[in-house]
Amino acid sequence: MADYSSPFVAGPGGVMTDEVGVITGALELRTTFANGVVRAKVRYEGADEWYAITGASCRLADQRDHAAVHQVLLGVLNRPLG
């Protein structure tokens, strides 16, 4: 699988993105795997544009690690109670 997507709620201070700076509120995390590299993007839940999380890409030695990377990112980003 090349894509994982999960809803989450950003904590105080939001998430820094390359395109629009900090975004806050109910968001979605999407990680994509292509050419050995995982990239993490976010968008406002239900919105039309994805933004790259600043600094959030890395090369994987094994594609099977993609799911674990996605899960770790989600665990860090999701702060529904602030």
Add this chain to the structure above:
Amino acid sequence: MSTVNKAARFPIPLLLAGALTLGLTAPAQATPPDIPSAATANSELAALTVASEGSLSGYSRDLFPHWITISGTCITRETVLKRDGTSVVTDSSCAAVSGRWYSPYDGATWTAASDVDIDHIVPLAEAWRSGASSWSTSRRQSFANDLNGPQLIAVTDNVNQAKGDQDPALWKPPLTSYWCTYAKMWVHTKYRWSLKVNSAEKTALQSMLGRC
């Protein structure tokens, strides 16, 4: 924070021409138009509808066409760079090739336009969730390029990035000395465009106006 002297890379005659035309001694101060008095801002804030924020479902920056042509070859960004900077020299395509920009959010001064962002005082996403989702695209375009009110300002790019989509309950300029002016600009923009405020945002604005 360092400054980059991009101007040094350009030919001397161009610099002199700019210096003679615009002067090098004017105070470096961003000045968006139509900033109200504190009393006016307080009564405008009291008149705003208080409501919880709407969803960003369907949102896209493309629905707020921004940086349109304002005059000649100059787009909105370049127009604000000229307005808010001092000794700004532009080329034939209206790009700022030299000048000085003071960012009132953090007190930094820059000499390369690439270090300066044009901030929407009320961010586009924040406008969407406080009423602009129901506007026509043409009204959103007018909002995103509003040079008639205090909605656009040249500031340090990193500070603009850190602000992002946040309202004053979540983000305020680093310089507390600017909070009064910032709150007056924020309130007046919401008032002019009939946008709502949420209760935490209103409380933050009242507190900031209390510093005026």
